[in-house]
Amino acid sequence: MKIGVLALQGAVTEHIRSISLAGADGVPVKRVEQLEDLDGLIIPGGESTTIGKLMRKYGFMEAIRQFSEQGKPIFGTCAGLIVLAERIDGHEEAHLKLMNMTVARNAFGRQRESFETDLVVKGIDEPIRAVFIRAPLIMEVGSDVEVLSTYKDEIVTARQGHLLAASFHPELTDDFRLHQYFIEMVEASRTGVQ
16 A cells, blocks of 8 residues: 655655554655555645645646545644645635635634644544644534544644544654554545455
């Protein structure tokens, strides 16, 4: 099984390490044609506006939408969550528009307001360690989106079929269970079970 990490910006090597710890092969994705060989894709954190511009520049927008249309799982973390969203609070144009949710950028404040916490995530037995850095927030979700976790009554992890989104950085800890959860989604999509 091969999981790609979009390597335009963000913590690419950390995601690849977590994928490896969770038992799959992680590869950095820098060219659109690499998507054909992948079973799943992670869009990492970074700066969502910059990632969106680079995706448009290098032809990833339509290619990733087609990847999603094939039912191949996509996992967006932090800025990657924003890139997946149908709606961004305020006036910013949404990017991939794949997940039926409205998100707010930098909802948890600036860099100095960054924090770590233990988070209960539906489908994972024990709480996971979550690192929030200038994190976005899921303000609202459609009826087709399942809320997997909240922090202080705010949505921070959600799933819509083969799409997974987290406000935080699971790759910045030694806890790879959210990556394991995503790999299980990929396995299910390969066998046709959702």
